[in-house]
Amino acid sequence: MAVITYLDAISQGLRDEMRRDENVIVLGEDIAVFGGAFKVTRGFLEEFGADRVIDTPISESGFTGAACGAAVEGLRPVVEFQFADFIACAFDQIVNYAAKNYYRWGIPMPVVFRGPSGGGFRGGPYHSQNPEAWFTHVPGLKVVQPATPYDAKGLLVAAIRDNNPVIYLEHKHLYRRIKEEVPEDDYVVPIGVAEVKREGSDLTIVTYGAMVHESLAVAERLSREGAECEVVDLRSLSPLDRDAFLTSVRKTGRALVVHEAHLTGGFGGEVAAIIAEQAFDALDAPVTRVAALDVPSPFAAQLEDAMLPTEEKIYTAARDVLEY
Amino acid sequence: MAVITYLDAISQGLRDEMRRDENVIVLGEDIAVFGGAFKVTRGFLEEFGADRVIDTPISESGFTGAACGAAVEGLRPVVEFQFADFIACAFDQIVNYAAKNYYRWGIPMPVVFRGPSGGGFRGGPYHSQNPEAWFTHVPGLKVVQPATPYDAKGLLVAAIRDNNPVIYLEHKHLYRRIKEEVPEDDYVVPIGVAEVKREGSDLTIVTYGAMVHESLAVAERLSREGAECEVVDLRSLSPLDRDAFLTSVRKTGRALVVHEAHLTGGFGGEVAAIIAEQAFDALDAPVTRVAALDVPSPFAAQLEDAMLPTEEKIYTAARDVLEY
Amino acid sequence: MATENPASFLDPALDRTSIAPESAIDRDQLVTWYRTMCLARTCDEKLGALYRQGKIVGAVYLAVGQEAICTGVVSLLQPDDYFSTVARGLAGWFLRGVEPKHVIARWLGRDVPPSHGRELGLFLADIEHHGIAPYHNGSMASWIPSGAGFALAFKVRKQPRVYVAFTGDGATSPGDFYEGLNFAAIHKLPLVVIVENNCFAYSTGNAAQMPVENVADRAPAFNIPAEVAFGNDIFEVRRVAKRAIDHARAGNGPYLVEFKTFRTRGHGEHDDMGYVDAGLREFWERRDPLRLFREYLAGAGGLGEAGVKAIDDECAASIEDAVAWAEAQPAPAPETVTDRLFAP
Amino acid sequence: MATENPASFLDPALDRTSIAPESAIDRDQLVTWYRTMCLARTCDEKLGALYRQGKIVGAVYLAVGQEAICTGVVSLLQPDDYFSTVARGLAGWFLRGVEPKHVIARWLGRDVPPSHGRELGLFLADIEHHGIAPYHNGSMASWIPSGAGFALAFKVRKQPRVYVAFTGDGATSPGDFYEGLNFAAIHKLPLVVIVENNCFAYSTGNAAQMPVENVADRAPAFNIPAEVAFGNDIFEVRRVAKRAIDHARAGNGPYLVEFKTFRTRGHGEHDDMGYVDAGLREFWERRDPLRLFREYLAGAGGLGEAGVKAIDDECAASIEDAVAWAEAQPAPAPETVTDRLFAP
Ligand SMILES: Cc1ncc(C[n+]2csc(CCOP(=O)(O)OP(=O)(O)O)c2C)c(N)n1
Ligand SMILES: Cc1ncc(C[n+]2csc(CCOP(=O)(O)OP(=O)(O)O)c2C)c(N)n1
């Protein structure tokens, strides 16, 4: 098993599926000749040809709709948004066509929307957003957000094989920073199954995406201080593995919910609400959330750091919950 | 004071503002010659002329963007989406232009987006949606949702006078069903201020929009059974009047959150999470939510009724919380 | 109003009140098409009545006056071609074998396939049985990108199939119309766009929708061929649509045909059409497609008045039967509401 | 690649390496324009260096090779006209009085107005001081609808002002381009669209973006006039843009001008332009707008080699000063992050 980056794991999963199944095609801006803004599809055009690796004009709604139609006809398109921010331009096709089609007609639509998302690298207001909460509120969509190379590959393969539209949010700031051993062969990480990334008995941190890493760092720090955190990585937001975090919270009695998206209306509210309702009797402290401030992502480092949830903020909140 | 419908209250507020301020213009599909799909702007073309009452082509993104630009230049456009469902087509302009403009440049953009929303009248998947949660997660937008004619007029006037983009969601199913006395003259209902629509000591129902009426009906029914519910109508979701419902929950010790939008990822999660965190010590029962099922809005009456939160479902949930 | 002088957009040769095929057409074919159009008209009128009786709730949208277009176009398709309609495509469905009783049952919200009460009767997708593709019929023009996607699949698989997207004039204003056609034109996909320009998008006349006289005038933006034709003459519809379909099937890319037509009912039955000029209405009523076809069939077409009347009667009876069947169908069970959200 | 034979889209008369105004132009004017272009070039090159030094984080986007377009166009505007740029409009800003030091400070994320560290240096809106309108520069083409909105406000208020929306070729593909221009054309709004067709949208050549040879070929869809011109000759730019601006100001509605040009750097400085054919690069390098203008000025323009060099040196010095100033500016205070979310 080779140690590869999160980015390479995504590439590998996608390339392998394209080799296995000729129905898989990829489309998006600058993904063919250029190999993608982040080079996820580097070499794909050469290997799979222009029929299966399509450079589109800048027209997110148009190519999303086209992918949806092609999916109904049996192709398995994987759409790359150059930045997840631009998924807003394809919003209607996703929430009103892709999401509702099967419920209305019983006709499957196997399409994957890849959204390079998240901040932390000074991308400013239009290259840093975390759009998951727009989609977790839309019945009929699956939404996944891997934190590690292993999960990135396994969830992408699962998404491509799924017969439903899947929003696959890959965090740009993890692309080259995060590496691990990833099996070269075929495996899936099932959609809808969370993973306990670290066990602990004192506090449950429910998180996903980039914040898994900050949360694990906080857990290590707290462990040195004598408190053991259990870190539950949701991986899939929709469908949601409620049991995974409820079981954990029932064990620890304390819950901290962490994500990089804005606090208000974020998916953490949903998770916190479920814990508060379903694990009420088990709670020894209020369910607390750590998330980005409710302002657009600013460009300057000092401002972006102030806006994003950081290890420090998670640590402070965790301490508060532990000491409640 | 005349008794008027919710629909007429909206018309009146809009007409009055257009009379008072010549910068107010309206645009949307079929709003001029036809007076609007729901006749909110009936007679406006005749009174204010084609420069201020503009029938647009079907191009939500285009006329939304145009309204935003005109707003920066000092007009105060009120955009009508024929159905709130189609706001998805203008999503990018709203969340990425309107919402972020002031934060980025300090230049105000006074624009109102009217979205006739909600179900209950067999409109099917594309004419019944409640999109508020997409927007409450976007910093820079104000989001209001009136339940009564008085609030409908007062919030619309406030929205038009506000120097920020405001999403104004009016519930179609209230249009002609709900009537009350509404002052003919100029008043505003301030954005960001909730209202206790009914006082009570045993249970707090936090709700907004159409569900205010179902909640009040449940409160009456429970009152006959000996339990007094306090019904807090949020009216504004963003900014959110946290104190209003936290004060109430601290008094009653029990909270039920009710909205017509889908449960998962709905704004109720945010409200429940806030209560669970901020009023933890006051809670005698888990914070519970009642909302629509997580499926697209079906057309058939039997299915739509099964999908929507009903008086019966609210009643059952309220009883459970009271008896916890 | 752009439409005040409707004759201006009709070629004088087309502005006529009698129609005929160019070459001999099988009698059975003629009868099939006439029956289809008549059935659609009868069904639509019945739907209007059911709405007024309060049996259809919400709203109802009829295609009265536009039947020749989809009948003519769909009559040219191969069984494995796909098409999608918007609100005025009943005749096209019938020609593909959809039964009126199912349509009515769906308008009544009954538990019949494929949507089991979830969708309005207005919309239909049933690839398996009828080659009617699922499209997103909420937002106008959203079916142009998806139509391009189906056509892309045909092309990638080297199948000589076409996708026909019917669309209203109003639905040519959204960005999706542009983005979808752009994609189809770049890749030379077999997408045929049939614009049913009935002078209005809801209440909004052509002039308030677009700065050009015809939708077809926009075709240069996509470098594709386009034509404008009279849409109430089924033979003219077939003549023009054939060029479009042949072009697309041969791998030459998309083709747009704009048929000028008119809906003689409101946008929906709640709409009294107060925005329509009397002259325009009258102009088009004289050119009612069913009447034109009927006159031809009863006369030169050789069916005789009695032959045509027999079809009319048969349609009336079959719609009555269809209503009876539809009303007898069960409503969907409430507990099915959460079924079938995700495909296995 | 559509762009393999670049000469094909240039009128032979424009495919030239020496330029001159049609009629006499004030020496001061010429110097102002040259200085503006030179300042922009020098600033861009400095920005590239700061990026390579790691002082500008993330990415940096330069306008090298396109300076004649915005200089020429903006030189024609009235003070109360508005314009918006996308990624390659530095010279236009400078001509309107924006100072390089502010631009550099903003690229460095410093606490300077109007965005106080919130926006990339790439984007600028400052109506009050420079008539540069705030547009939504995240999503391509979103500025065409908003540009139409500004123009609508001008029209409603009967002001003889115009809005100029600069846009790339790639940004003519999104639906917003169509919806916005459609709206502007219907209402005959004073919107001038200046397409800087630099052959690529990021790495994607024109042929993969559009089924027509020129963006201007799409103008019939909007029933508006459009022209294609050589964008590296400031005099040609002014000649053509003047027609567009006069047309719009006179109330005749929108006008589109497509300037053919080239960016001689990558999409951003991280991009090595591996997708660009050597011949194309060379073709355009010979037509570098600054070089063309410089040759004219040093020769027929009457400034002499020394006169031009003095300007070059002055620009170099002033950019050095600007960097020093910018680096000395404070970073925004973290606690300001939540300020100014809502307007009072
Ligand atoms: C994006 C969007 N906006 C608004 C609507 C509401 N709407 C439904 S039909 C219609 C008019 C359509 O006109 P046209 O395309 O000409 O079709 P016709 O009804 O004339 O057949 C409108 C505005 C919609 N469905 N989608
Ligand atoms: C809707 C949208 N999709 C994708 C992007 C990412 N993006 C930024 S610039 C660019 C290319 C723009 O090309 P063009 O308009 O030709 O301008 P140029 O960079 O050549 O000046 C792309 C794809 C975007 N900003 N907006």
Ligand SMILES: [Mg+2]
């Ligand atoms: Mg129409």
Ligand SMILES: [Mg+2]
């Ligand atoms: Mg370009």
